Amino acid sequence: MTKSKTLTGGALLFEVLQEHGVQHVFGYPGGAIMPIYDALYDSDVQHYLCRHEQGAAFSAVGYARAAGTVGVCLATSGPGATNLITGLADALADSIPVVAITGQVPTAAMGSDAFQEIDIFGLSLACTKHSFQVTDINELEKVLHQAFEIALEGRHGPVLVDIPKDIQLAEVTQRLNKLSHLKNKVKLPLADISKALDLLTHAKQPILYVGGGVGMANAVDEVRDFAEKTGMPSVSTLKGLGAINPDNENYLGMLGMHGTKTANIAVQECDLLVVVGARFDDRVTGKLDEFAPNAKVIHFDIDTAEINKRRAADAAILGDLKGNLPLLTMPLYISAWQQRLQQMNTDFAWRYDHPGDNIFAPAVLKTVSDLMPSNTCITTDVGQHQMWAAQHMNFDDPSNFLTSGGMGTMGFGLPAAIGAQISRPHDTVIAVSGDGSIMMNVQELATIKRYQIPVKVVLIDNAKLGMVRQWQDLFFDGRLSETDLSDNPDFVMLATAFDIKAKLITKKSEVKAAVEEMLDHDGPYLLQVKIDSAENVWPLVPPNTANDKMMESV
Amino acid sequence: MNPVTLNKYQLIIMADDKQVVLERILQVTRYRGFLINGMNAEVNTGNNIATITMSVSSERPITLLIDQINKLIDIKSVKVDNSVAQIKQHSA
Numbered sequence: 001m002t003k004s005k006t007l008t009g010g011a012l013l014f015e016v017l018q019e020h021g022v023q024h025v026f027g028y029p030g031g032a033i034m035p036i037y038d039a040l041y042d043s044d045v046q047h048y049l050c051r052h053e054q055g056a057a058f059s060a061v062g063y064a065r066a067a068g069t070v071g072v073c074l075a076t077s078g079p080g081a082t083n084l085i086t087g088l089a090d091a092l093a094d095s096i097p098v099v100a101i102t103g104q105v106p107t108a109a110m111g112s113d114a115f116q117e118i119d120i121f122g123l124s125l126a127c128t129k130h131s132f133q134v135t136d137i138n139e140l141e142k143v144l145h146q147a148f149e150i151a152l153e154g155r156h157g158p159v160l161v162d163i164p165k166d167i168q169l170a171e172v173t174q175r176l177n178k179l180s181h182l183k184n185k186v187k188l189p190l191a192d193i194s195k196a197l198d199l200l201t202h203a204k205q206p207i208l209y210v211g212g213g214v215g216m217a218n219a220v221d222e223v224r225d226f227a228e229k230t231g232m233p234s235v236s237t238l239k240g241l242g243a244i245n246p247d248n249e250n251y252l253g254m255l256g257m258h259g260t261k262t263a264n265i266a267v268q269e270c271d272l273l274v275v276v277g278a279r280f281d282d283r284v285t286g287k288l289d290e291f292a293p294n295a296k297v298i299h300f301d302i303d304t305a306e307i308n309k310r311r312a313a314d315a316a317i318l319g320d321l322k323g324n325l326p327l328l329t330m331p332l333y334i335s336a337w338q339q340r341l342q343q344m345n346t347d348f349a350w351r352y353d354h355p356g357d358n359i360f361a362p363a364v365l366k367t368v369s370d371l372m373p374s375n376t377c378i379t380t381d382v383g384q385h386q387m388w389a390a391q392h393m394n395f396d397d398p399s400n401f402l403t404s405g406g407m408g409t410m411g412f413g414l415p416a417a418i419g420a421q422i423s424r425p426h427d428t429v430i431a432v433s434g435d436g437s438i439m440m441n442v443q444e445l446a447t448i449k450r451y452q453i454p455v456k457v458v459l460i461d462n463a464k465l466g467m468v469r470q471w472q473d474l475f476f477d478g479r480l481s482e483t484d485l486s487d488n489p490d491f492v493m494l495a496t497a498f499d500i501k502a503k504l505i506t507k508k509s510e511v512k513a514a515v516e517e518m519l520d521h522d523g524p525y526l527l528q529v530k531i532d533s534a535e536n537v538w539p540l541v542p543p544n545t546a547n548d549k550m551m552e553s554v
Numbered sequence: 555m556n557p558v559t560l561n562k563y564q565l566i567i568m569a570d571d572k573q574v575v576l577e578r579i580l581q582v583t584r585y586r587g588f589l590i591n592g593m594n595a596e597v598n599t600g601n602n603i604a605t606i607t608m609s610v611s612s613e614r615p616i617t618l619l620i621d622q623i624n625k626l627i628d629i630k631s632v633k634v635d636n637s638v639a640q641i642k643q644h645s646a
Contacts (some may be wrong), residue, residue, distance in 0.1 A: 121574065125581045130627045133573060245592060305621035 009168040010039030010142050013101065016144040017045055018531075022072050024048065024063065024422055026056040031116060033103025035168035037074075048451060050079060050423065051443035053080050055415040057087020059439065060098050062416030065402045066377050068218070070097045070151050077103050078116030083122065085485025085543040086409060089127040091158035093406025094239065095216055096519035097151035098158040100128075103502070106166040107135055121162050124551030126542035129157030137170035155303040182312055193327050196315035198296045200230075200328055202295075205337045208232045209255070212301060212405065213277020214237025219322040223276055226325050227251070230332045233341045235263040237278050240407040242395035250338055252345060256284040257541045258358070259389040262344040264539075264547040269290050274328075275299045276321055280310040290546035300324060312451040331499060358532045359508050361385065361460050362392045367515050368430065368458060369393035376400060376428040377420045381413035381437030384466035387537045389432045411440025417455045418447055428456070428519065435461040435488050448524045456518050457526040462486055462533040470536045474554070477541075495526040560593065560611040565620070567606040571597045579606065579629075582622050588612040603630065622640040628632040 007015060013036055017025070026048045040047055050056040053075040060071030075084050081102040091098045097146045105114040124131035132143045140163070147159040200206070209229075220243050227234050233247035234244045235255040242349050244251045255267055267273070268459040273295045285291040287366070288310060299306075299313035300321050305390055307316040317324050353358035367535040372378075378393060379402040386403055395401040402420060404412040417431035438459055450454055459525050469483040495502035500519055505514045505528070518525045539550040567576045583590055583626060591609040598605070610619065620632045 123576065125574065125578055126585065303625070305618075305625055307621075309618065309621075 004173050005253055006171050006173050008039060009134075009137055009163060009170050009172065010036040011042070012172060012174055013163070013168075014039055014045050015045035015174055016141060018043075020070065020148045022070070025072040025074055026050050026051050026059040026063070026419065028056055028076070028080060030103065032072060032077035032082045032105050032165050033101075033143050033168070036101065036103060036163070039168075043048075043102065045327070046341065048417075048418070048447065050415065051446045052441065053083030054411065055088055055364065055418075055441050055444045056448065057084045057098070057100065058090070058409075058412050058415035059419035059422070059447075060100070061087060061094075061096050061412075061422045062092050062100055062379060062402055062419030064091075064096050064419075065416070066203035066399055066429075068399060070099055070148055070213065070422070071419060072101070074101045075103070075104055076116065077120070077532070078118045080116075081120035082118055084160075085123060085127055086097040086407075088158045089158065090404055090409045090412065090529040092127055092129060094212065094404065095156045096158065096199075099147045100153055100158060100160045102160060102162045103168065104162045104164040105131070105357075107164045108166070108527060110164065119306055120160070124160045124162075125414055127158070127446040128160045131160040131162070133164075134167050135164065135413055137172045137429065140167060141174060142174065153279040158190050168542060187391050192315040193324075196317060196328055199272055199296050199298055199315055200330075200332070202309075203271045203332070204334060206230075206232050206272040206274060206332065206334065207267055207295075208234035208239075209267070209273050209275045209278055210234055210240040210243045211237045211276065211278025212398065213321065214240055214243040216279060217327065217534055219277075220331075220397060222322050222325045224248075229329050231297040231334060231338055232274065232332060233266060233338060234301055235259070235267060237281065237284055237405070238390055238403060239391060240278065240398065242398040243403045246398075249342060252341060254390055256281075256547065257286065258391065258537050258539065259541075259547070260343060260391070261539055261550065261552070264315060264541070265344065267295075268546065268548040270295050270476040273297050275301075275313075276325065277295075279306045285310070286541045286547040287544050295472075301349070309369060335496050341518040354508075357507050357509070359505065359511060359529055361388050361529070361531045361535060363508065364458070364515070364529050365389050365392045365432065367511055371512075371515055371519060373428050373519075376430060377402065377417075377424060379403065379413045379417040379420060379429070379431045380433075381433045381440070382410045383410045383434045383437060384462070384470065384535070384537050385416070385432055385434040385437075385460040387467075388460070391537075411436040412458065413437060413443045414423060414441050414455075415447075415541030417457075418435065418444060421453050421455050421508045429454075430456045430458060431458065432458045434466060435463060435491070436465045438491075439488075442494070445495065445500060446499060451500040452523060454523050456521075456524070459528045460531060461488070461491065462531050464533045466533070466535075467537070469533070473536075474540070474551070491526065491528045500524045500526055502528065504528040504530065506530040557615050558621055560589075561616070562609065562611040563616045565606075565608045565610060565623075566633045566635050567608065567623060568630040569604045569606060569626075570628040570630065571604045575604065575626075575628045576606070578626050579608070579623060580643040582626065583608070583610060583619060586619050586622050587614050590621050608634070
């Protein structure tokens with residue numbers, strides 16, 4: 001490229017962001033990032049002012065997950081930077097490509113305990129895929145390009161770039177060389193295809209175990225084709241939901257701690273697990289030594305470190321799932337196994353005939369799922385409502401179910417929904433939250449108000465930290481310690497204070513009309529759904545227990 | 555308490571001489587459950603490649619640590635030095 005021009009570091013940042021197709025960023029200004037915000041003033045990049053840096057980080061995560069692109073967030077030094085950390089940790093745990101830009105005190109002041117100085121570069125080591133601190137203006141352009149490349153290369157993840165204030169102000173000639181390629185870190189595929197084919201052809205009771213890596217690899221079509229052509233019964237992790245068409249007759253639902261009875265029994269009885277983009281997480285396996293005890297394992301993954309990490313693979317196929325899975329796609333003759341599991345699916349189907357007038361949360365979420373438009377994006381917070389959403393809602397793509405899987409971060413749902421809605425303005429976005437979780441980032445209602453973002457919020461309100469209360473009841477002798485939230489604010493009044501239309505329902509007879517009203521409303525809407533505080537999430541596999549020893553009630 | 559078998563290994567790590575590469579290796583090593591018994595790091599100023607020799611011990615398989623260190627962006631290679639005897643140490 002021959003074009004070049006002189007820019008400040010701050011202006012160069014936005015030039016590079018636009019080169020990478022970034023149109024929207026989320027952030028919060030402050031002293032050490034003021035030159036960048038000054039450059040933003042002249043930039044075509046649209047900035048969304050969140051009301052807390054953690055909200056900015058989660059909005060960037062939601063944006064990235066909903067749109068399949070890189071999310072970008074900005075924060076100042078010190079507390080601004082530390083407030084990003086939970087969002088970055090969440091992105092690392094769920095392999096989400098995010099680029100976080102932090103301002104830093106001037107290089108001459110670094111290491112002097114200056115005002116709002118913190119070693120965010122050091123703090124970032126455990127919560128990012130990689131991080132940079134730019135101390136030479138001539139390195140800034142290359143580093144920014146590398147940040148995007150690293151975020152998207154191989155297993156996705158968050159990258160932090162810390163830029164001291166004097167570097168933001170310094171002038172430099174932009175070279176406009178799009179990318180400086182990293183060394184090739186991708187290992188050669190472990191060509192265990194023939195071993196895998198042998199395992200596949202000899203299996204009588206195989207199960208396809210689908211994880212979040214499928215969506216990341218853009219391999220939903222290939223996985224669905226594999227499931228259809230092999231006829232292999234399939235189960236999904238929390239993050240894999242949406243990868244398999246929920247109408248597939250051999251789909252058994254989510255496995256693990258709150259998985260379906262059929263999915264967990266099937267995995268325990270299978271003789272072959274075909275694992276695609278999943279990592280044998282402890283919430284999936286229960287007691288690891290007793291997980292799928294009779295199964296051989298074919299493990300597809302992009303990350304070498306996941307192979308044999310928690311479960312040894314009999315055939316490991318490393319690399320691009322999109323290219324590798326079709327090599328094993330062929331008809332299987334497993335009709336007896338299919339029929340048995342289909343019968344279990346029928347026998348153990350969810351029931352919504354809950355007695356009494358109280359609202360049954362699973363039924364509400366089933367109603368929302370049935371009535372919402374196609375391609376609706378659901379976000380959740382963390383707790384009982386999250387598991388009910390995973391169990392009782394259907395998703396037509398992994399990018400339509402955004403939940404904090406690995407980190408399990410309360411406060412994720414509302415800002416993630418904001419990011420998702422901005423990335424997909426024409427789709428419906430619904431945040432399913434709880435009365436505990438919503439308060440973790442409730443300030444983002446102000447972001448919704450400021451930009452009139454038409455996010456819908458379904459607030460499942462049991463006036464409890466419900467999942468912790470459930471565990472205290474089941475495993476701590478009912479000693480309910482610090483889980484009562486009966487002094488919650490009036491959520492309808494709270495939403496109204498932010499110019500958000502809101503409604504409270506308390507009886508099951510109100511559910512359908514209220515959900516329709518919410519979905520028909522053009523702007524943001526909060527539907528508070530009051531439920532019985534004693535309701536539990538079932539089934540439940542107790543900790544360190546095999547998945548087929550699930551509890552189904554008390 | 556059952557005695558724990560700690561396996562000792564010596565790793566030879568080649569890395570680009572970049573910011574905080576040593577901190578990254580130390581952080582990953584600790585987090586993944588390995589004790590560092592000793593280390594030496596030198597940089598070849600001609601090619602800016604660092605050679606880090608690190609003795610570690612753990613009850614966990616060494617491949618777990620090798621795979622995680624290999625994922626770090628600035629790492630060029632990680633090898634177990636087979637010339638150093640692998641010692642098993644028992645502790646209660």
